[in-house]
Amino acid sequence: MTTTPDTPATGYLPATLNPFEPGFFDDPYAQYRAVREQDPVHESPIGAWLLMRYDDVSRVLRDPSLSVEERKANMVRPASPEIEAMIASRPEERGNHSMLNLDPPDHHRLRRLVAKVFTPRTVEGLRPRVEELVRDHLDAAAARGTGEMDVIADLAFPLPFVVISEMLGIPEGHDRLQLREWSGAIVKTFDPILTPDEARTAFAASDNMWAYLDDVIAWKRDHPADDVLSAMIAAEDEGDRLSTAELNEQTALLFIAGHETTVNLIGNGTLALLRNRDQLEVLQRDPSLDANAIEELLRYDSPVQMSRRVSTRTLEIDGKVIEPGLFVMTCLGAANHDPSHFGADADRLDVRRPNANEHVSFGGGFHMCLGAHLARLEGQVAIGTLVRRYPGLTLATDEAEWNGRMVLRGLTRLPVAFGSSDN
Numbered sequence: 481m482t483t484t485p486d487t488p489a490t491g492y493l494p495a496t497l498n499p500f501e502p503g504f505f506d507d508p509y510a511q512y513r514a515v516r517e518q519d520p521v522h523e524s525p526i527g528a529w530l531l532m533r534y535d536d537v538s539r540v541l542r543d544p545s546l547s548v549e550e551r552k553a554n555m556v557r558p559a560s561p562e563i564e565a566m567i568a569s570r571p572e573e574r575g576n577h578s579m580l581n582l583d584p585p586d587h588h589r590l591r592r593l594v595a596k597v598f599t600p601r602t603v604e605g606l607r608p609r610v611e612e613l614v615r616d617h618l619d620a621a622a623a624r625g626t627g628e629m630d631v632i633a634d635l636a637f638p639l640p641f642v643v644i645s646e647m648l649g650i651p652e653g654h655d656r657l658q659l660r661e662w663s664g665a666i667v668k669t670f671d672p673i674l675t676p677d678e679a680r681t682a683f684a685a686s687d688n689m690w691a692y693l694d695d696v697i698a699w700k701r702d703h704p705a706d707d708v709l710s711a712m713i714a715a716e717d718e719g720d721r722l723s724t725a726e727l728n729e730q731t732a733l734l735f736i737a738g739h740e741t742t743v744n745l746i747g748n749g750t751l752a753l754l755r756n757r758d759q760l761e762v763l764q765r766d767p768s769l770d771a772n773a774i775e776e777l778l779r780y781d782s783p784v785q786m787s788r789r790v791s792t793r794t795l796e797i798d799g800k801v802i803e804p805g806l807f808v809m810t811c812l813g814a815a816n817h818d819p820s821h822f823g824a825d826a827d828r829l830d831v832r833r834p835n836a837n838e839h840v841s842f843g844g845g846f847h848m849c850l851g852a853h854l855a856r857l858e859g860q861v862a863i864g865t866l867v868r869r870y871p872g873l874t875l876a877t878d879e880a881e882w883n884g885r886m887v888l889r890g891l892t893r894l895p896v897a898f899g900s901s902d903n
Contacts, residue, residue, distance in 0.1 A: 496524050497811075499673060505882045508785070508889070509827065512814035521798040526672060528788070528807035529800075534818035534840070536797055537810040541844030546789040546808070547583050548847060551576075553790045554805030562676040566683060577729040580737075580847075587846065590730060593715045593722065595850065597647065597708055603853040606643065610861045613639055618869060622898070628876050631894040635866065636746035637739070640858050644738030648731065649707025650696055662689045663736045670887040672786075672809070693731050708734065738851055744783030744890030745774075745859045751894055752780050753867060754875050756829040763831050764867050773831040774859045779822070779839035780829050783855075785813040785889045787843050812840050813889070872899020 496519070497511055498504070504511060516532040524530045531537050540546060576582075579590040596602065617638055621629035629635070641656060665685035668678050697713065704710040712727055722730065753760040763773050787810050795802040802808060816839045819826045830836075842849035849855070867873060876895035883890050 496522060496530065499886055505884050505889075506880070508813060508886075509817055512811060512817060513827070516814050516818065521800045524809070528672070528809050529791075529802050531797065531808065531810050532814040532818075534815040534821035537812065537815035537840055538844060539797075540789055540795075540808055540810050541787065541840060541847075543789070544584075544845060545792055547792050548581055548587075548789060549576075549583055550581070550790065552792060552805065553807055560676055563674070563679045566676070566679055570683065577723070577725040578733045579730065579850075580733055584846070589720065590722075590726065591846075591850065593712060594708060594730065594734065597711075598850050598853060600853045603857055606647075606854070607857060607861065609646075610639070610643060610858055611865070613642055614861050614865045618866065628895060628897050631750050631866070631896055632743065632747050632891055633893070635862055636743045636750075636891075636894075639746070639862055640739035640742035640855075643854070643858065644735055647708050647738070648735060649700060649705050649709045650735070651699060651703075659689075659692070661685070662692075663740060664883070666736060667740055667888050668885060671885055673886065689732060689736075690728060693728055693735075697727060697731065734851075737849075738854070740888055740890075741783040741849075741851075742855045742858050744888060745778065745855055746862045747891040747894050748781040748783060748889070749774070749777035749859060749863050750866065750896070751875075751880055751891065752777055752829055753863070754873065754896070759829050759831050760867060760873075763864070764871055767864060767868070769831050770860045770864045771856070772833070772836055774856050774863070775836035775839065776829065776831050776833050777859070777863070778841040779816045779833075779836050781889070782813050782816055782839070782841040783890060784841060784843075784849075784887060786811055786887050787847075810840075812843075815840050870898045873897070874899055 497508075497515060499508075501511065512532065515530070520532040521536060522530055531540060579587050582590065614635070617635045618629075621634045637660060638656070641660070662685035665678075665681045666689060668674065669682045674682075697709070700709050701713060704713070709731060712722055712730060715722060753763065763769055789808045789810070791802050791804050791806050791808055793804055795808070816822070817826045821838070822833070822835065842852040842855075874897050876897045880891055881893040883892050
């Protein structure tokens with residue numbers, strides 16, 4: 481977690497990102513383009529190195545010698561005294577037992593325990609259930625008779641939430657809105673900007689989420705079933721069981737990551753199509769484009785905009801020397817719009833783009849997103865079904881409501897009007 485004081489940082493160089501610039505969260509790509517063209521490899525005001533080009537980002541993400549463990553960094557992240565006091569008062573630091581924040585061999589051991597349920601073949605077996613859920617959510621929205629729906633609340637959030645809950649075996653009856661609120665507060669800590677109020681909310685949400693998962697795990701121990709959580713509880717990998725902390729944090733990671741990024745994919749992707757009507761109509765006419773369209777939507781407005789590594793050795797990139805022990809931030813959103821890789825029209829949405837699947841939205845290397853196949857499936861079914869069921873689908877408002885996050889970029893609301901229906 482990176483923290484900053486309440487007041488905006490000053491002294492930003494012209495060629496570095498400035499999230500305090502008006503309109504940044506509505507459209508960060510203009511800034512990405514300017515930085516990529518002016519100074520694509522540079523040290524930011526907070527001390528981390530920032531990479532903006534496709535080749536540099538891809539190289540770093542796939543470099544097995546680099547680390548994801550913050551304890552291996554020499555630099556101290558800036559924080560306000562208030563946040564420092566909050567961190568010091570906490571009984572323990574969370575997140576160090578998650579495969580997301582571990583290097584091999586621990587990363588590989590933990591990932592092997594759950595990887596088999598996220599293989600392409602296993603995920604494809606979920607298609608009928610995903611199709612059923614999408615139909616049910618769209619039917620429920622249509623039954624209200626308003627002729628409108630909020631894509632986020634009515635489809636993008638509940639679909640992946642139910643799917644990952646069923647995969648894990650989380651019992652029904654939990655308050656989805658409460659869990660969504662906790663999850664949203666926790667993932668805000670991924671950002672390089674965090675205010676004391678956001679930190680306070682995130683810490684409270686983390687405590688509540690972990691207490692909730694402790695209860696779920698205890699219940700699951702007494703009620704094992706054919707699900708991922710039961711398998712993790714029973715798992716032995718070469719005689720090594722998951723520790724209590726590892727079990728809790730892997731469950732939290734799968735649960736939070738299993739829906740947060742897919743919410744953004746469905747929301748961002750639907751908005752992109754509605755703002756590019758010609759591409760929406762191409763997709764409506766040709767279902768065979770569904771898979772490629774999702775790759776292009778992932779590239780065009782990535783659900784995850786940044787990923788970080790820690791340099792474990794001296795790196796030289798574009799003539800710049802990055803010393804060991806420093807954070808290296810790879811800007812996935814900028815890399816995905818790099819014309820040197822995607823062509824002069826990289827800023828344009830094209831559902832037929834031949835190399836759309838070369839995006840870096842799922843990261844790279846052995847830390848590549850475990851749930852990539854699941855996210856693709858949910859995105860294909862949700863967006864494809866929505867735009868063909870309602871050929872006349874339009875935005876119900878000109879203003880999109882973004883979540884204000886730099887890393888997990890997504891919408892909080894996306895009201896649409898159905899228009900005509902094929903049903």
